[in-house]
Amino acid sequence: MPHKTLTRRLAVAGQLSADAIRDLAEQGFTTVICNRPDGEEPGQPPLTALEAAAREAGLAFHHIPVSGGEFPESAITAFGEVLEQADGKVMAYCRSGTRSTCLWALSQARHTEPAALIEAGARAGYDLSGLAQALTARHGNNA
Numbered sequence: 001m002p003h004k005t006l007t008r009r010l011a012v013a014g015q016l017s018a019d020a021i022r023d024l025a026e027q028g029f030t031t032v033i034c035n036r037p038d039g040e041e042p043g044q045p046p047l048t049a050l051e052a053a054a055r056e057a058g059l060a061f062h063h064i065p066v067s068g069g070e071f072p073e074s075a076i077t078a079f080g081e082v083l084e085q086a087d088g089k090v091m092a093y094c095r096s097g098t099r100s101t102c103l104w105a106l107s108q109a110r111h112t113e114p115a116a117l118i119e120a121g122a123r124a125g126y127d128l129s130g131l132a133q134a135l136t137a138r139h140g141n142n143a
Helices: 018-027 047-056 073-085 098-108 114-123 129-138
Strands: 010-013 029-034 060-063 089-093
Touching: 010 098, 018 029, 018 047, 029 047, 029 073, 047 060, 073 089, 073 098, 089 098, 098 114, 098 129, 114 129
Parallel strands: 010 089, 029 060, 029 089
Antiparallel strands: none
């Protein structure tokens, strides 16, 4: 299953199958975050099947759906909390990995320099330059 590494603890990917989720445990992952709304497009595996596959493999599974280029504060906070509380490697996925990467950057912006987040995204093949203003506004903001 192709995925891209953002940090030593976080990787992102496009849509995963139930088999790919089951394989994550063998790769050292402990947690899966789905950032797609269930049924977002035809042919997308149902969320219930993916969650069941994660549980069968002993993985924690979190559904934090976002769509339409909108990243509500509740989703950003939830993503950051899952990362903070996970006791191992985390795989976040959406259709292409972009939404998961954006949520990660926004969740980390308070304590990480925006340029470092943009650079990490670029190393993984994601252009976060469009988030530069939002990342800068969040940086150092503890509200």
